[in-house]
Amino acid sequence: MSIVANKPEPLLYEMSNPGTVGYSLPECDVPMTQLPSDLLRSELNLPEVGEVDVVRHFTRLSQKNYCVDLGIYPLGSCTMKYNPKVNEEAIRLAGFSQVHPMQPAETAQGAMQLMYELQEYLGAISGLPGVTLQPAAGAQGELTGVLVIRAYHLARGDTARSEILIPDSAHGTNPATSAMAGYQVVQVKSDARGNMDSEDLRAKVSNKTAGIMFTNPNTLGLFEEHVRAVNQILHDAGGLVYGDGANLNAIVGVARPGDLGFDVIHSNLHKTFSVPHGGGGPGSGPVMVRPDLAQFLPSPVVAQEGETYVFKNPAHSIGRIKSFWGNFLAIVRAYVYIRSFGKEHLQEIAQDSVLNANYLLALIRDVYDPQVPERVCKHEFVLNGTRFKKEYGVNTLDVAKRIIDYGYYPPTIYFPLIVPECLMIEPTETQSKASLDEFAAALRQIAEEARANPQLLHDAPHDTPVTRLDDVKAAREPVLRYKHL
Amino acid sequence: MSHRFIPLTDADRAAMLQRIGVNSVSDLFADVPRDAQYPEINLPSALSELDMLRTLHDIANRNAHASEYAFFLGAGAYNHFVPATVPHLIFRSEFFTAYTPYQPEISQGTLQTIFEYQSMICDLTGLDAANASHYDAATAAAEAAVMAINSVKNGRKIIVSPTLHPHYRATMRTYLEGQKIPIVGDEDTALSLDAVLDQHLDNNTAGVLVANPDFLGNVRDLKPIADRVHAAGALFIVSTYPIALGMYQPPSAYDADIVIGEGQSLGNALGFGGPYLGIFACKEKYLRRMAGRLIGQTTDTKGRRGFVLTLQAREQHIRREKATSNICTNEALNALAACVYMATMGKQGLRQVAELCYQKAHYAAREISESRQLRELGYRVVNCDSANRFEFFNEFVVECPKSVAEINRALAKQKIIGGYDLAQEYPHLKNGMLIAVTEMNTREQIDALVNALRES
Numbered sequence: 024m025s026i027v028a029n030k031p032e033p034l035l036y037e038m039s040n041p042g043t044v045g046y047s048l049p050e051c052d053v054p055m056t057q058l059p060s061d062l063l064r065s066e067l068n069l070p071e072v073g074e075v076d077v078v079r080h081f082t083r084l085s086q087k088n089y090c091v092d093l094g095i096y097p098l099g100s101c102t103m104k105y106n107p108k109v110n111e112e113a114i115r116l117a118g119f120s121q122v123h124p125m126q127p128a129e130t131a132q133g134a135m136q137l138m139y140e141l142q143e144y145l146g147a148i149s150g151l152p153g154v155t156l157q158p159a160a161g162a163q164g165e166l167t168g169v170l171v172i173r174a175y176h177l178a179r180g181d182t183a184r185s186e187i188l189i190p191d192s193a194h195g196t197n198p199a200t201s202a203m204a205g206y207q208v209v210q211v212k213s214d215a216r217g218n219m220d221s222e223d224l225r226a227k228v229s230n231k232t233a234g235i236m237f238t239n240p241n242t243l244g245l246f247e248e249h250v251r252a253v254n255q256i257l258h259d260a261g262g263l264v265y266g267d268g269a270n271l272n273a274i275v276g277v278a279r280p281g282d283l284g285f286d287v288i289h290s291n292l293h294k295t296f297s298v299p300h301g302g303g304g305p306g307s308g309p310v311m312v313r314p315d316l317a318q319f320l321p322s323p324v325v326a327q328e329g330e331t332y333v334f335k336n337p338a339h340s341i342g343r344i345k346s347f348w349g350n351f352l353a354i355v356r357a358y359v360y361i362r363s364f365g366k367e368h369l370q371e372i373a374q375d376s377v378l379n380a381n382y383l384l385a386l387i388r389d390v391y392d393p394q395v396p397e398r399v400c401k402h403e404f405v406l407n408g409t410r411f412k413k414e415y416g417v418n419t420l421d422v423a424k425r426i427i428d429y430g431y432y433p434p435t436i437y438f439p440l441i442v443p444e445c446l447m448i449e450p451t452e453t454q455s456k457a458s459l460d461e462f463a464a465a466l467r468q469i470a471e472e473a474r475a476n477p478q479l480l481h482d483a484p485h486d487t488p489v490t491r492l493d494d495v496k497a498a499r500e501p502v503l504r505y506k507h508l
Numbered sequence: 509m510s511h512r513f514i515p516l517t518d519a520d521r522a523a524m525l526q527r528i529g530v531n532s533v534s535d536l537f538a539d540v541p542r543d544a545q546y547p548e549i550n551l552p553s554a555l556s557e558l559d560m561l562r563t564l565h566d567i568a569n570r571n572a573h574a575s576e577y578a579f580f581l582g583a584g585a586y587n588h589f590v591p592a593t594v595p596h597l598i599f600r601s602e603f604f605t606a607y608t609p610y611q612p613e614i615s616q617g618t619l620q621t622i623f624e625y626q627s628m629i630c631d632l633t634g635l636d637a638a639n640a641s642h643y644d645a646a647t648a649a650a651e652a653a654v655m656a657i658n659s660v661k662n663g664r665k666i667i668v669s670p671t672l673h674p675h676y677r678a679t680m681r682t683y684l685e686g687q688k689i690p691i692v693g694d695e696d697t698a699l700s701l702d703a704v705l706d707q708h709l710d711n712n713t714a715g716v717l718v719a720n721p722d723f724l725g726n727v728r729d730l731k732p733i734a735d736r737v738h739a740a741g742a743l744f745i746v747s748t749y750p751i752a753l754g755m756y757q758p759p760s761a762y763d764a765d766i767v768i769g770e771g772q773s774l775g776n777a778l779g780f781g782g783p784y785l786g787i788f789a790c791k792e793k794y795l796r797r798m799a800g801r802l803i804g805q806t807t808d809t810k811g812r813r814g815f816v817l818t819l820q821a822r823e824q825h826i827r828r829e830k831a832t833s834n835i836c837t838n839e840a841l842n843a844l845a846a847c848v849y850m851a852t853m854g855k856q857g858l859r860q861v862a863e864l865c866y867q868k869a870h871y872a873a874r875e876i877s878e879s880r881q882l883r884e885l886g887y888r889v890v891n892c893d894s895a896n897r898f899e900f901f902n903e904f905v906v907e908c909p910k911s912v913a914e915i916n917r918a919l920a921k922q923k924i925i926g927g928y929d930l931a932q933e934y935p936h937l938k939n940g941m942l943i944a945v946t947e948m949n950t951r952e953q954i955d956a957l958v959n960a961l962r963e964s
Contacts (some may be wrong), residue, residue: 025694025735026894031812031813034620035624035625035628035851036627037570038524042855042926043854044856044857045593045752045851045852045853045854045857046591046593046852046854046860047862048589048857048861048864048947049864049947050866051867051868052869052951053867053871054948054950055866055867055953056867056870056871056874057648058755058863059727061729062727062728062729062756062757063755063756064753064755064758064761065755065757066756067631067632067754067858067859068631068856069628069631069850069851069852069855069858070851071634071840071854071855071856072851074591074593074855077593077597077848077851077852078593078597079596080601080851081593081621081848081851082597082600082754084616084617084620085597085602085603085617085951086602086617086619087602087614087617088603088606088616088617088618089602089606089615089616090601090602090604090605090606090617091601091605091606091610092601092602092605093601093602096607098607098610103607103619105513106605107513108555109560109561111556111599111875112561112564113560113561113564114779115595116564116565116568117568117573117574117575117576118565118567118568118569118570118571118573119571119780120573120777120778120779120788120836121566121573121574121575121587121777121778121844122571122573122574122778122779122780123574123579123581123587123778123780123925124570124585124778124780124781124782125583125585126572126579126581126925127913127916127917127920127925129917129920130571130572130577130920130925131572131780132566132570132571133566133569133570133571133572134567134570134668134780136567137569138750139565143550144551144674146532147549147551148551150547156768157645159643159647159782159783159839160643160835160836160837161836161837161839162824162834162835162836163647163835164641165834166834170686173686194825194830194836195824195826195827195828195834196824196834198824198828198829199824199827199828199829199833199834200829201641201829202549202667202829202830203683203686203687203833203834204686205685205688206685206686208828208829209620216929218599219945221681221745232823233577233818245510245539245893246537246539246540248539250541251541262510274540274588276549277537277540277543277545277546278537278541278544278546278547279541279544279547279549282544282547283544283933283961284540290631291834297513297765298607299604299841300604300605300607300608301603301604301606301839301840301841301842301844302603302604302608302609302618302621302840302841303607303608303609303618303640303801303837303838303840303843304605304641304837304838304839304840304841304842305643305785305839305840305841306837317794321682333821340956341682341685341687342678342679342681342682342779343646343675343678343681343682344647344648344682344683345643345644345647345675345679345681345782346644346645346646346673346675346676346679346770346781346782346784347584347585347675347780347781347782348562348780348781348782349643349781349782350782350783351779351781351783352777352779352780352782353781353782353783354784359560359564361551362552362554362555362560362561362563363512363513363554363555363557364511364513364554364724365551365552365553365555366549366550366551366552366553366554367553367554368511368554369549369561370546371511371514372514372534374533374537375514375516375521376531376866376950377536377537378516378521378524378525378528378533378536379516379524381524381528381530381536382527382528382896384528385527385529386527398539399535399536399538399539400695401536404900412912423611424613427611427614428615432611433611436695441888445517445616446586448826451531452513452516453513453514453515454514454515455515455516455520456520456523456524457892459954472648478889479794484613484614485789487613487614487741488613488614488616488814489612489613489616489808489812490610490613490808490809490810491613491809492546492613492806492807492814492815492816493806493807493808493809493810494806494808494809494816494818496807497804497805497806497816497818498804498818498819498820498821501795501802501804501818501819502638502804502805502806503623503626503638503795503802503803503804503805503818504623504626504627504630504637504638505624505627506788
């Protein structure tokens with residue numbers, strides 16, 4: 024098939040054959056009126072292609088993509104687990120897919136029941152019972168959470184808090200979110216064991232601190248060993264603790280953020296709860312808060328009144344964060360996933376994701392360099408590529424591109440920013456032992472190639488629809504659309 | 509017994525633990541506070557696939573849906589025809605189980621489709637550049653406001669039209685609250701746009717956001733408004749309904765600087781409100797202040813055309829707290845649906861959908877407006893210009909003799925989902941009902957609605 028996949032595919036515009044159509048619609052069945060001629064457009068330059076051309080074009084393009092259904096997709100911090108097919112059966116039911124968000128609540132009780140129950144499940148799983156399903160993605164969950172923290176301080180008349188603390192290992196969304204919410208970002212250093220540097224933390228926390236945002240396990244794949252002490256320091260200073268739930272997969276069912284001192288967290292339904300990533304979205308990022316913060320959640324949330332489900336606005340809501348109620352079809356998938364595991368199996372997700380990550384690390388740790396070798400990792404681990412660069416002249420990008428030649432998607436690279444030349448690998452629990460053995464064998468082979476034949480890595484990938492692309496040119500002379508002749 | 513989504517046996521686990529060099533899984537969690545481990549979590553028991561599907565059918569059956577009910581409800585989400593090509597293509601595993609195209613050599617499928625999506629949005633809106641999409645129109649509106657603030661010197665406030673979707677206005681307020689940027693203009697939703705500008709437009713205005721068609725269905729030539737806005741040095745931002753652009757002049761015709769819109773109507777399921785996609789396009793000169801993902805064309809080492817994520821220096825993973833936004837994902841699969849939809853419909857199909865919506869909506873409005881019985885009962889179609897000509901696309905307002913909620917309860921009994929209740933947001937319209945008609949509504953359905961109104 025690579026013969027087909029590697030063939031250049033024209034743009035739809037280049038396939039356009041004026042007069043061809045790919046659609047059919049019924050005739051107009053009502054008496055017609057004059058169109059408003061002064062407001063009409065004269066032209067619309069969309070491509071004209073037949074239905075079969077549309078199908079072949081997008082099918083051929085699809086074959087230029089790697090995906091979870093083809094094999095391991097070890098992007099660290101992205102939790103590219105298998106997306107169960109029953110989820111997709113669920114979202115295609117007309118009673119979910121063809122329901123209008125504004126129809127009267129009494130005609131949408133099933134949808135609202137499902138939302139209410141998922142709110143309850145996420146509250147139970149996180150140990151933080153106030154839940155909103157509205158945020159459309161993790162980053163939007165972050166903004167929601169930080170605005171809740173802001174509303175909490177302001178409601179207490181505490182107006183001087185202007186800073187959010189963020190560890191240097193954090194996702195870029197954390198500082199960007201804090202800035203959007205109007206806060207100054209204060210960075211906290213990491214220590215040699217991959218924890219937050221507690222001296223630096225103590226030095227930076229003050230009565231200006233609104234809160235801290237951190238991911239646990241963090242982006243090094245390590246559990247914060249002093250999690251309760253960190254949270255205590257914040258609470259003693261009057262700040263709140265925001266947990267970035269991007270890495271919740273590592274502890275789901277094993278420990279609850281609410282029991283560890285977190286006040287607010289978000290969860291990416293497209294990571295931990297198996298919603299497919301869709302080529303870069305849609306996501307869904309519900310936010311969970313401790314009971315006294317529920318009054319600030321975005322409006323509305325679903326509540327139960329007797330036998331009826333209703334939309335309610337929390338008393339001191341921060342307002343709306345998007346249109347309608349949230350990414351409902353993502354919510355349905357997460358609901359199906361949680362009910363498919365149930366209370367009996369939920370913790371196996373975390374246990375096996377951590378087991379798989381440590382096993383994969385054990386298989387390659389003699390040829391690659393773990394960033395913090397002395398610790399057990401959680402669901403992912405970070406390798407430091409400095410030695411490869413120094414000894415073989417091979418950088419992490421070369422290693423990543425060579426992984427493609429072996430038929431796999433490369434891990435996350437050059438993130439977190441605190442580790443030079445890093446590779447961040449997250450296998451997830453949905454890999455078999457045999458598939459990890461195979462992937463590890465490929466990584467070992469590549470390490471050997473780096474030593475013996477570095478040019479092979481510099482030139483990689485070799486058998487793909489395109490070779491390495493010129494990013495500088497793309498940014499310097501942006502071509503962002505098809506230009507009509 | 510192993511769970512079906514985890515392909516490991518106990519024998520595998522034992523061998524793996526041995527290789528790692530630990531005795532048990534609990535050794536892997538030794539750094540998690542012992543007393544916090546394995547709390548009682550109140551969840552239902554696991555369901556087999558068959559039992560799960562039975563449960564889902566029961567839940568879904570409690571919802572009225574568009575295969576069984578005639579829908580006359582819009583208000584930002586529309587029941588349009590989705591050609592079979594759309595679900596078949598977007599649910600190919602290679603698209604929907606991939607992620608952000610970080611490694612372009614094995615992501616050209618996603619990259620090229622988004623490039624095509626961006627191109628089509630440019631053609632539809634008439635603007636120079638479009639991004640890969642935002643979460644929805646409401647968040648696109650908020651991002652447009654931020655962009656205007658960052659682009660206009662002395663820009664310290666945003667004016668919104670009272671007939672911009674209430675959810676978009678609310679979302680903008682939430683987004684801009686932290687940065688203390690006031691959103692003004694919709695305090696009195698009865699005011700005309702010209703009156704709003706008289707009151708608020710000045711040299712400190714960063715942007716003016718107007719919907720066309722507006723929330724109440726009206727369409728107009730916005731050139732005079734654009735001229736006023738530009739004369740004050742502000743950006744003119746237009747929120748649009750992409751299906752309407754199948755026939756109406758694009759916002760570039762009246763000199764919009766930024767165009768946003770709800771892309772749901774382009775091939776995406778109603779899905780009780782999401783996921784949808786926010787359309788976002790702008791003039792070239794504002795490109796580098798745009799938020800969100802952009803795909804650009806370039807060449808590979810052999811000179812072949814290829815596509816990459818580009819202009820990433822604007823984004824959070826590079827710029828962190830100095831980024832244009834915290835947005836990380838886009839709504840790629842929804843943008844793909846929009847792309848396949850526009851490819852299937854083509855320029856002729858999009859025009860025909862728009863005209864069908866227009867004709868059917870105008871027929872419905874005429875039937876209501878010309879019915880003596882309905883007039884005597886107190887029903888009145890509001891959307892008329894001075895020549896008493898209907899000047900709306902596919903949505904119009906009917907003033908009703910009693911509460912819309914009450915009417916809608918009666919309609920639901922006849923398997924009709926009536927229009928949106930405007931009572932809360934537009935109290936000046938007496939029992940206002942916002943009725944939407946699309947190509948999905950047959951003449952029979954429209955006649956049934958008119959009859960049901962007579963009887964309700």
